[in-house]
Amino acid sequence: MGIPLQDSTFRELRDFIYEKSGIFISDSKKYFIESRLTKKVQERNLKGFEDYINLVKYRSSNGDEVTKLIDAVVTKETYFFREPHHYDALCDFVIPEITKQRGSGRIRIWSAACSTGEEPYTISIIFMAKRPDIKLELYATDISQSALNSAEKAVYNSYSTRNVPEPYLKKYFKQEEDNYVLDQSVKKSVRFMNINLTDEKKMKTMREIDVIFCRNVLIYFDDNAKKKAVSLLYDSLKPGGFLIIGSSESLHSVTRAFRPLTTKNTVLYRKG
16 A cells, blocks of 8 residues: 655755755646555655655764665666767767867767666777777766666666667677676776766766767756756866757757857757
8 A cells, every 4th residue: 555645845855855856746746646645655664755855864874865766766778879870960060070179189078867877888999999099087976875886787678678689689789588788998998987967066076078968868957947947067078179059959948158059960969
């Protein structure tokens, strides 16, 4: 039998999640919070959600319960070579533009909100296969520690790898029963970190980035959190750097700081 989540407790939980992550949960998603968190209330032998929010807000040692709460509500849907036209734009336009502007050297790419690692590992594979001449620094961050732990293990199922071209699948993965284990050469090319995109202190650690992928995450933010995150991402980029967001997303009502341009069916946002 389910544990009832009162409207007032839901609003308190929602506001707390928003404060800690920037993720806004609408009234229509009350059932989502209830289903995701009921198990946590039961596991801790609590009487109800009121006790749970008291635990998270006031009795969480070192923020452990807060971390687990955020982990529970964050969406982790992703897979390799998602929205492949973005990678075409990266290889055929963005990288040539950056090398033309700065000459040869190191390129720094950041996969923001990387979830379980498919996006940054896809970027790494593409560079290994197509641009081995470039020295790549590849960073990947997420607010969910459990997602990052999974990314560092780099063991994926057939759903996650279904779009990987066959030559890449054979070269960079080893099949073990129903799973695909990523090659060590790809694993070691990515540096993972826990960063909340609305946390100014942590975001200031990311500077002088050439390209930022921040796809399919801004849709979970309300307008204020979206503007804050995008402003912080802008500060992280080098002049002339590029921001790539999801195909269903737009910065039209968020900021005018970037210069939008279109190539390979992709809208790119460039820092002036």
